[in-house]
Amino acid sequence: MSVLSVLTAAIAPGVALLAYFYLKDRYDTEPIHHVIKMFLFGVLLVFPVMVLQRALVHGLGDDPFVFSFIISAGLEEFLKWFLVYTIIYQHATFDEPYDGIVYAVAVSLGFATLENVFYAFLNSSSISSLLYRALLPVSGHAMFGVIMGYHLGRAKFTPERTKRHLLYSLAFPIFWHGLFDYILLTTKSYWVWFMIPLMVFLWMRSLWKVNRANSTSPLRVIHKEDQVKI
Structure with missing residues (x-):
C-alpha cells in the first residue's frame, strides 16, 4: 500500500463518522469552523x-x-471532557442539547483519527486491519x-x-471505554463474543441519545413555526 492510501484509509473513518453525527443535527447545524477546531484539539490531545x-x-x-479504567479510559475521557467543558460548554454556539454531542464527538474522533494514523504506519497495517479499527476503536471513541x-447537553439545558x-x-464514558x-x-x-454485543448496544443507545437530544431542542418550536409560515 502507498503512503497516501494508508493515510486516507486511516483518516477516512473518523471524518465519515464526524460528518454523520454533524448532519444529524436537525435544527441548527454548528459553525463548521468550531467543529473542525474541536476535532483538531482532539488530534493534539494525543501527544x-x-x-x-x-x-x-x-x-x-x-x-x-487499572490500565483499562484508569490509565486508558480515565485519562483519555477526562482530558476530552475537560476540553469540551472549558472551551465550548459556555460558548454561545452551544445553544441546544445536541450541540454537546457534536462537539464531544469531534474531540473524540480527532483523538481517534491520529491514533489510527499512528497505528497504520507503525504496524504496517493492511486494509483489513484498518477496517477492524474503523469498526471498533474509532467507532468506539465516537460512541463515548x-x-x-x-449528558453535557442535558447538564446545560436542565x-x-x-x-x-x-x-x-x-x-x-470512562465506564464504557474502560469496559471496551x-x-x-x-x-x-x-473477544468477538463480547465485543459485538457491546458495540451493538452502544450504537443503539447512542442513536437513541441522538434522537432524544434533538427532540428536546428549544429550537424545534422555532423550526415548526417557520414551517407553518411557509
Missing part, C-alpha cells in the same frame, strides 16, 4: 496523553483493570463522545440536574 500514559504505566503498573456530549449530568458526562479496553485486554481468543 500529552501518550506522555502521561507512559508515566502512569511506570507508576501504577500494567494490571489490565455521544454519551459524553448527550439546570435542576446540572451537577448530576456533569458527573454522568464523565463517569459513563478491558474486554480486548483479557479475552484474547474469544
